Amino acid sequence: xxxxxxxxxxxxxxxxxxxxxxxxxxxxxxxxxxxxxxxxxxxxxxxxxxxxxxxxxxxxxxxxxxxxxxxxxxxxxxxxxxxxxxxxxxxxxxxxxxxxxxxxxxxxxxxxxxxxxxxxxxxxxxxxxxxxxxxxxxxxxxxxxxxxxxxxxxxxxxxxxxxxxxxxxxxxxxxxxxxxxxxxxxxxxxxxxxxxxxxxxxxxxxxxxxxxxxxxxxxxxxxxxxxxxxxxxxxxxxxxxxxxxxxxxxxxxxxxxxxxxxxxxxxxxxxxxxxxxxxxxxxxxxxxxxxxxxxxxxxxxxxxxxxxxxxxxxxxxxxxxxxxxxxxxxxxxxxxxxxxxxxxxxxxxxxxxxxxxxxxxxxxxxxxxxxxxxxxxxxxxxxxxxxxxxxxxxxxxxxxxxxxxxxxx
Amino acid sequence: xxxxxxxxxxxxxxxxxxxxxxxxxxxxxxxxxxxxxxxxxxxxxxxxxxxxxxxxxxxxxxxxxxxxxxxxxxxxxxxxxxxxxxxxxxxxxxxxxxxxxxxxxxxxxxxxxxxxxxxxxxxxxxxxxxxxxxxxxxxxxxxxxxxxxxxxxxxxxxxxxxxxxxxxxxxxxxxxxxxxxxxxxxxxxxxxxxxxxxxxxxxxxxxxxxxxxxxxxxxxxxxxxxxxxxxxxxxxxxxxxxxxxxxxxxxxxxxxxxxxxxxxxxxxxxxxxxxxxxxxxxxxxxxxxxxxxxxxxxxxxxxxxxxxxxxxxxxxxxxxxxxxxxxxxxxxxxxxxxxxxxxxxxxxxxxxxxxxxxxxxxxxxxxxxxxxxxxxxxxxxxxxxxxxxxxxxxxxxxxxxxxxxxxxxxxxxxxxxxxxxxxxxxxxxxxxxxxxxxxxxxxxxxxxxxxxxxxxxxxxxxxxxxxxxxxxxxx
Ligand SMILES: Cc1cc2nc3c(=O)[nH]c(=O)nc-3n(C[C@H](O)[C@H](O)[C@H](O)COP(=O)(O)OP(=O)(O)OC[C@H]3O[C@@H](n4cnc5c(N)ncnc54)[C@H](O)[C@@H]3O)c2cc1C
Numbered sequence: 001x002x003x004x005x006x007x008x009x010x011x012x013x014x015x016x017x018x019x020x021x022x023x024x025x026x027x028x029x030x031x032x033x034x035x036x037x038x039x040x041x042x043x044x045x046x047x048x049x050x051x052x053x054x055x056x057x058x059x060x061x062x063x064x065x066x067x068x069x070x071x072x073x074x075x076x077x078x079x080x081x082x083x084x085x086x087x088x089x090x091x092x093x094x095x096x097x098x099x100x101x102x103x104x105x106x107x108x109x110x111x112x113x114x115x116x117x118x119x120x121x122x123x124x125x126x127x128x129x130x131x132x133x134x135x136x137x138x139x140x141x142x143x144x145x146x147x148x149x150x151x152x153x154x155x156x157x158x159x160x161x162x163x164x165x166x167x168x169x170x171x172x173x174x175x176x177x178x179x180x181x182x183x184x185x186x187x188x189x190x191x192x193x194x195x196x197x198x199x200x201x202x203x204x205x206x207x208x209x210x211x212x213x214x215x216x217x218x219x220x221x222x223x224x225x226x227x228x229x230x231x232x233x234x235x236x237x238x239x240x241x242x243x244x245x246x247x248x249x250x251x252x253x254x255x256x257x258x259x260x261x262x263x264x265x266x267x268x269x270x271x272x273x274x275x276x277x278x279x280x281x282x283x284x285x286x287x288x289x290x291x292x293x294x295x296x297x298x299x300x301x302x303x304x305x306x307x308x309x310x311x312x313x314x315x316x317x318x319x320x321x322x323x324x325x326x327x328x329x330x331x332x333x334x335x336x337x338x339x340x341x342x343x344x345x346x347x348x349x350x351x352x353x354x355x356x357x358x359x360x361x362x363x364x365x366x367x368x369x370x371x372x373x374x375x376x377x378x379x380x381x382x383x384x385x386x387x388x389x390x391x392x393x394x395x396x397x398x399x400x401x402x403x404x405x406x407x408x409x
Numbered sequence: 410x411x412x413x414x415x416x417x418x419x420x421x422x423x424x425x426x427x428x429x430x431x432x433x434x435x436x437x438x439x440x441x442x443x444x445x446x447x448x449x450x451x452x453x454x455x456x457x458x459x460x461x462x463x464x465x466x467x468x469x470x471x472x473x474x475x476x477x478x479x480x481x482x483x484x485x486x487x488x489x490x491x492x493x494x495x496x497x498x499x500x501x502x503x504x505x506x507x508x509x510x511x512x513x514x515x516x517x518x519x520x521x522x523x524x525x526x527x528x529x530x531x532x533x534x535x536x537x538x539x540x541x542x543x544x545x546x547x548x549x550x551x552x553x554x555x556x557x558x559x560x561x562x563x564x565x566x567x568x569x570x571x572x573x574x575x576x577x578x579x580x581x582x583x584x585x586x587x588x589x590x591x592x593x594x595x596x597x598x599x600x601x602x603x604x605x606x607x608x609x610x611x612x613x614x615x616x617x618x619x620x621x622x623x624x625x626x627x628x629x630x631x632x633x634x635x636x637x638x639x640x641x642x643x644x645x646x647x648x649x650x651x652x653x654x655x656x657x658x659x660x661x662x663x664x665x666x667x668x669x670x671x672x673x674x675x676x677x678x679x680x681x682x683x684x685x686x687x688x689x690x691x692x693x694x695x696x697x698x699x700x701x702x703x704x705x706x707x708x709x710x711x712x713x714x715x716x717x718x719x720x721x722x723x724x725x726x727x728x729x730x731x732x733x734x735x736x737x738x739x740x741x742x743x744x745x746x747x748x749x750x751x752x753x754x755x756x757x758x759x760x761x762x763x764x765x766x767x768x769x770x771x772x773x774x775x776x777x778x779x780x781x782x783x784x785x786x787x788x789x790x791x792x793x794x795x796x797x798x799x800x801x802x803x804x805x806x807x808x809x810x811x812x813x814x815x816x817x818x819x820x821x822x823x824x825x826x827x828x829x830x831x832x833x834x835x836x837x838x839x840x841x842x843x844x845x846x847x848x849x850x851x852x853x854x855x856x857x858x859x860x861x862x863x864x865x866x867x868x869x870x871x872x873x874x875x876x877x878x879x880x881x882x883x884x
Pocket of ligand 1: 441442472477478479480481482483484485488489500522540542543545547548549551553554555556557558607608609610612613614615736758778823825826862877
């Protein structure tokens, strides 16, 4: 996991790294957080630290609360396909336990090797399996929250279907720690597909790639359909900076994989299947390259752009003109691009060019100075007064991760 | 404002012929599909635009008049009952499918669109709307979103919330806002997720962007019959434990089998079976081929006498009709039926079902169990006589005990029908004061005056206290 001082490099903190509080369990943290709240402090919540690049510059940060010692798997019921786990548990460790029972959670948040369960819930960034297998909204079925005033509350439960009152799991997932501290979470999990295979296709134009991806999505239902192009320090083995790559990952049992591979070969004769070792190193390189792009102080910015499939290719054609040579990654079937560039200025132009259209452009990562004066998240289509009221109700003194979220929440 | 003045204002908004206020017109709206709670509204209005809804809500807000949205009124939890009177906003005139986008696989619909009609409309594009409550030929997409409805196939595809990308909503203060987006991007908190299942208490949905799925290439339906219910439930756990998540797994008990086979929905279920289990696989041909053998083995290993595979679409439809029309098949076998909805971890199914039979015995009811076994969602149904006050008290007590038994086994008080009025006062059995306080906070910040579908979901403080003292289900 990333040391707090290093995670802080993503933030522009006056006065250096705040003191780190590292309680052994949520119960013993209740008094501490209540005091911070009363004293008007500002607490930044630390899981793995790998996603601290996200969001606005903090308004204030007087303390860091590390939940890393809350790392137990509280209950895994393989027969129910559910697991309850504390927030600080490394996601990879959870996956290991699940895989012993032939199960898994399809989450690959950025900086995956450092990710904790709580961090994954807080950002709700599913990663490459999200479009096909579902994101946090699908898998989070129960949660416990430590509120700024020291109260503990629960929502949801341990059953896979539940309509008992407001579904607060939905509200907490993706709220970036602005509403409460996640202490533990319950997920429904998926059976782990026993086999996998990766094939690569190349295209001259992104529009062609997107079209192919959408037609393959229906026909072979791949687990992941990721697009990429090398550029701006983003390099994947075998990828050129001229062409667009589409990595198709199948995860299934052997029979369907064979069938789907034949289908892919038939439809896309240019496809190149990787052998197991190649596939492994391809996806490792994929994760590593993204980690590198996201590193603090590397001069790079990463923007996340999402738009309906038809519009996305158009947005990208425009990007080609204003930002030649950028690196690219993204979910081809999820209509999302990650654009890697030197500097973040293009985002302003992009937003004004596509104003009024369903194009969402957020600054995913940028070196701290680049974020200043920039609206990291961009304009929201949701009612900001209502979101502010939610923050006010949950955290009236603005103790938790203040300022990081949309609209300065 | 006087009643007549409110009526005039409403008529000015929607037109004279779209307001009803005569008792004979209102009585139709006094309850939903749960008949225990009744109260007619003071007015029923039929808006046909979001703008009109906005004006109605503003009028209500300014004059402290309660109101609520209603789709088809098939709610089984009293969610659509105007328990405080006021204005009932009937959404059946907002029933247009505004857009279908096959490439991005979503549709834009008004709330009054009937669930099944949406699927039929997009069928030529090879798509469908996955949530499939058994009421799908009458219930509305707005009501599905209000209730976060489920259905047999949500075992694989999830409940309604996973199929809502965005929503246009009139807030309880009368603002027209957008939650989520056609791509499902949230741009902040997942307000769409929070709104879905809020049972009409956080505002009125006026438009939704809903996800469409491709119609599966192939579907295969199995019918396994068992000489004991426990074997059937164990088969369900067995299948899940082997890492197979079928599209649907439904159990039908002996009483129902007999009723179905004696009705014109006769599906060919073996009448001497203690239970039958319907298992449906869907997807690519290769995926089905890969699992069907294993499913057959698991079923047989768990005591299935016979495993029938539907040979064609006609037989498949017949097997399903038995399930979907099961309640109808009981026809006049009892004066009334009380359908309960609880959910338990699937590994506890066998044990909780046994308790349910024991509870029914204790209260001297027969109990019918036709349920979404795959996700542990029980639907015990009790025949009773609504005209006999003692019977009503007894049936409510029995049902409450069944809910408690489910919660005690690590389950929840509703899997898909919602809390509404029916289970409001049982919420403290599942949630602590602090849990409920957080929910209350949500309610208050959306609806400071608590006029939007009042008295639903959350117990009043008084009920909480009485509940704890007496431990009884208040009615
Ligand atoms: C025979 C039968 C079988 C059923 N089977 C199932 C099943 O398998 N699975 C299942 O989940 N349910 C089932 N139900 C319950 C019910 O059909 C569902 O809850 C359905 O979603 C309700 O839709 P509706 O249009 O009738 O909504 P209504 O009953 O009118 O309303 C339901 C709730 O949603 C709110 N609401 C309605 N419209 C809006 C709107 N536009 N904006 C905000 N809130 C709104 C209402 O206020 C109410 O609280 C069944 C009911 C019956 C009678």
